[in-house]
Amino acid sequence: MPPAPPPLLQRLSNQFFNLLGQSLTPAWDKRLLGLSALPIGTIFDVGANQGQFSRWALKRFPNAQIYAFEPLPVPFAQLERLGRRRPNFRAFPLALGAETATVPIHNPLYFHAAASLLPTTALCEEVYPMLKAQNLLDAPQRTLDDVLREENLTLAPEVLLKLDVQGYEDRVLRGAGRTLERTRAAIVEISLDRLYEGQARCADVFQLLQERGLSYAGNLDQMLARDGHVRYFNALFWRRSD
Numbered sequence: 150m151p152p153a154p155p156p157l158l159q160r161l162s163n164q165f166f167n168l169l170g171q172s173l174t175p176a177w178d179k180r181l182l183g184l185s186a187l188p189i190g191t192i193f194d195v196g197a198n199q200g201q202f203s204r205w206a207l208k209r210f211p212n213a214q215i216y217a218f219e220p221l222p223v224p225f226a227q228l229e230r231l232g233r234r235r236p237n238f239r240a241f242p243l244a245l246g247a248e249t250a251t252v253p254i255h256n257p258l259y260f261h262a263a264a265s266l267l268p269t270t271a272l273c274e275e276v277y278p279m280l281k282a283q284n285l286l287d288a289p290q291r292t293l294d295d296v297l298r299e300e301n302l303t304l305a306p307e308v309l310l311k312l313d314v315q316g317y318e319d320r321v322l323r324g325a326g327r328t329l330e331r332t333r334a335a336i337v338e339i340s341l342d343r344l345y346e347g348q349a350r351c352a353d354v355f356q357l358l359q360e361r362g363l364s365y366a367g368n369l370d371q372m373l374a375r376d377g378h379v380r381y382f383n384a385l386f387w388r389r390s391d
Contacts, residue, residue: 162259162279175370181209182367182385184334189213190305193293193328195245195321196313198262199224200231203238206311213237214305216296220244220254220288224261241300244290245314247323252290258282265315266290267345276344276380292324307333316340316348322357329361334387336369342380358386 179185189210194203197217206215217240219225228240244252244266256264257280263269274281296302310325310332312318318337322329329335335358339351355365363386371382 174372177369177383182369184309184336184385184387185209187307187309187333187387189307189309189334191303191308192216193308193310194218195293195311196315197224197228197240198313199227200240201262202311202313203228203231206309207235207238210309213309214303215239216241216302218243218245218296220290221256221261221264221286241296242289243296244288245293245296245324246290246317246320247292248290249292249295250290251287253285254288255283256286258284263315265317265345266320267316267347270343270346272342273344276342276374293321294325294327297328304331309333310335312337314338316345319349319353319357322354326361329358329363332361332363332388334366334385335363336383336385338381338383340381341378342374344381362388364389 190213192206192210192213192215194215194217197203197219200217203215203217206213215238217228217238219228219240220243225240225242232238232240244254246252246266252266254264254266255268259279259282263277263280269280308331312321312335314321318339337354339354340348341351366385366387369383369385372380374380
């Protein structure tokens with residue numbers, strides 16, 4: 150297992166690959182498939198990394214309280230700095246899953262945003278070669294329901310849940326049943342290609358959300374492979390108010 154590079158090098162590498170990824174990802178329409186019309190008051194940013202989504206959300210929902218979850222120490226340090234500037238932002242150095250445990254994280258040394266509690270596949274490392282250099286880090290894992298209860302978090306309506314956890318979506322959702330019952334909308338990154346060992350199946354993610362009353366509303370974006378097939382996408386689910 151290779152030694153971790155200095156934090157400065159990790160930050161510079163992550164900034165480069167994050168900027169590259171943003172340039173290749175289609176911009177979300179400002180209407181957000183109808184989400185922008187909702188009075189979002191609470192946001193859970195699960196798999197927050199350096200706070201890219203949180204910063205985006207603070208601009209579009211400036212009055213919302215954001216709770217962000219990131220277990221890796223280097224990107225979490227950036228979340229802490231954001232929290233010192235924004236009183237409506239709070240970060241937790243945690244992984245979320247279906248149970249309380251200490252879990253190993255497969256951490257790409259030069260692109261933390263692709264870190265996962267699941268091992269990368271050969272396909273993943275072929276498509277994204279910067280993920281080959283990894284180390285394993287232990288991190289505390291809790292369920293979202295437990296955090297909500299034990300930290301006595303305030304949920305102002307409406308609640309938005311964002312998941313970007315590299316194939317671990319089904320585990321997070323299984324530990325968030327009570328939270329999902331109070332959730333109005335969810336943005337979930339779902340992979341159709343097998344990029345992580347044991348990753349959540351698309352059908353399972355849809356079923357878990359539908360069981361809690363959240364229906365598929367469309368894709369905010371999708372990333373295509375060279376042959377044109379969809380590799381992964383960010384889907385919106387929401388609880389319609391009739």
